[in-house]
Amino acid sequence: MSEHLIGLLLGAEEDWPQAFEELVRRVGPITAPDGTTHDIRTERMTIEPFNLRDRPRTDLVIDRLAHWYYHPREWLKKVALMDDVYLMNSPFTFQAMEKHAAYCALMRMGMNVPETVLVPYKNPLDNVRWAYTSSKYNRSFDLDSVAAELGYPMFMKPFDGGAWRGVSMIRDERDLHAAYDESGEMLMHLQKAVDGYEVFARALTIGPETMVMKFRPDEPMHNRYEVAYDFLSPEVGAEARTIAQTVNAFFRWEFNSCEMLVKDGVVYPIDYANACPDVAITSLHYYFPWAIKSLLKWSIFCMVTGRKAKTLVDTEPWFEVADKDVPYKAKLERYQQLADEHFETEKYREFCEQSLGHVDEMVLDWVLSDDFDRLLVETVKSTYPPHEHEKFLGHFRGLTGLWAKDEAKILG
Ligand SMILES: Nc1ncnc2c1ncn2[C@@H]1O[C@H](COP(=O)(O)OP(=O)(O)O)[C@@H](O)[C@H]1O
Numbered sequence: 001m002s003e004h005l006i007g008l009l010l011g012a013e014e015d016w017p018q019a020f021e022e023l024v025r026r027v028g029p030i031t032a033p034d035g036t037t038h039d040i041r042t043e044r045m046t047i048e049p050f051n052l053r054d055r056p057r058t059d060l061v062i063d064r065l066a067h068w069y070y071h072p073r074e075w076l077k078k079v080a081l082m083d084d085v086y087l088m089n090s091p092f093t094f095q096a097m098e099k100h101a102a103y104c105a106l107m108r109m110g111m112n113v114p115e116t117v118l119v120p121y122k123n124p125l126d127n128v129r130w131a132y133t134s135s136k137y138n139r140s141f142d143l144d145s146v147a148a149e150l151g152y153p154m155f156m157k158p159f160d161g162g163a164w165r166g167v168s169m170i171r172d173e174r175d176l177h178a179a180y181d182e183s184g185e186m187l188m189h190l191q192k193a194v195d196g197y198e199v200f201a202r203a204l205t206i207g208p209e210t211m212v213m214k215f216r217p218d219e220p221m222h223n224r225y226e227v228a229y230d231f232l233s234p235e236v237g238a239e240a241r242t243i244a245q246t247v248n249a250f251f252r253w254e255f256n257s258c259e260m261l262v263k264d265g266v267v268y269p270i271d272y273a274n275a276c277p278d279v280a281i282t283s284l285h286y287y288f289p290w291a292i293k294s295l296l297k298w299s300i301f302c303m304v305t306g307r308k309a310k311t312l313v314d315t316e317p318w319f320e321v322a323d324k325d326v327p328y329k330a331k332l333e334r335y336q337q338l339a340d341e342h343f344e345t346e347k348y349r350e351f352c353e354q355s356l357g358h359v360d361e362m363v364l365d366w367v368l369s370d371d372f373d374r375l376l377v378e379t380v381k382s383t384y385p386p387h388e389h390e391k392f393l394g395h396f397r398g399l400t401g402l403w404a405k406d407e408a409k410i411l412g
């Protein structure tokens with residue numbers, strides 16, 4: 001029996017880690033297609049001094065912390081470089097390729113990224129040599145005419161954004177100057193707004209599993225994901241999925257969410273470098289069992305089959321397609337093939353059928369169990385004030401119950 005340890009590098013979350021730990025406890029030994037057996041365990045990682053030559057005990061790490069805290073981030077780089085620990089999101093590319101680089105790559109690949117301009121810092125850098133550099137090389141520019149060329153309304157947002165930090169809608173010159181003055185030492189994009197879009201689609205991707213969900217950004221958190229089926233035409237749905245998987249395969253990310261706006265059948269990707277996508281039960285509700293199950297299946301697949309993580313970007317196969325003089329649709333098909341090759345999608349499906357055939361039933365049983373309800377109660381109690389407990393418990397019990405009903409139908 002081979003043993004595999006999944007490390008969880010966590011921040012403040014308790015809900016999905018407990019759910020994941022419970023599913024790993026329930027899943028039992030796995031028999032791989034080659035007949036070998038595998039035992040899976042999880043452990044929460046701690047932050048402590050480490051010798052660069054230390055050997056880690058973990059085979060795979062699910063990281064929710066390293067985007068903000070550099071000590072664990074550098075540990076991740078060490079174990080990726082020295083010990084072949086499998087990481088879902090490459091810390092190298094996530095540090096180097098923020099939203100800005102993702103815009104650039106997708107533009108070259110032909111996706112409909114809205115027109116975007118990067119403007120220089122509002123405030124000079126705090127560096128003694130900058131004054132000289134700035135006076136000599138900083139070309140003065142007219143913000144109003146840059147904006148006029150882009151056209152109102154637009155969004156001003158940090159080149160490396162996240163969690164709506166520093167994002168504002170700009171309708172006129174007054175908004176423009178107010179927002180730019182406030183940006184201070186943040187480096188900002190101006191991006192043409194997709195005005196009056198029909199659908200905000202948010203695609204959560206875990207390995208080759210993608211769920212495209214209907215998102216309502218103006219609703220409170222618990223109501224942002226709408227339970228909706230068929231809200232995109234099959235063609236647009238497939239495009240959204242291909243865009244999300246292309247971003248991930250290209251940048252070596254496997255646990256990421258991608259935001260797209262759909263207007264008149266055109267898909268505009270606007271945000272797709274989310275190192276720590278929201279998977280809280282209080283946000284995902286109906287889609288929560290799917291997300292945790294996908295994390296479980298993909299982690300087991302990677303460890304049991306000995307999949308090697310790719311940590312660096314290989315632009316060539318993608319740009320070869322990008323630079324061809326063929327229609328966008330043909331490119332999308334090819335990108336999907338490249339993504340399928342990267343994620344070993346066919347092998348993964350076969351593995352799920354042969355070695356994880358019991359998992360769907362197991363997850364359904366768990367969602368219907370007292371364990372799951374206790375998790376829900378605990379999460380609601382720690383998230384909302386007492387007078388709202390009953391209301392939210394009803395809300396989330398209803399939505400996860402609806403998932404269980406739908407799933408029971410699918411499983412027959
Ligand atoms: N080009 C755009 N057109 C329309 N809405 C946008 C555009 N860019 C951003 N937004 C709105 O602003 C929100 C935050 O922008 P986003 O790029 O997702 O930043 P963050 O990385 O902080 O989530 C989006 O969810 C969307 O509602």
Ligand SMILES: [Mg+2]
Pocket residue numbers: 163164259271
């Ligand atoms: Mg966003």
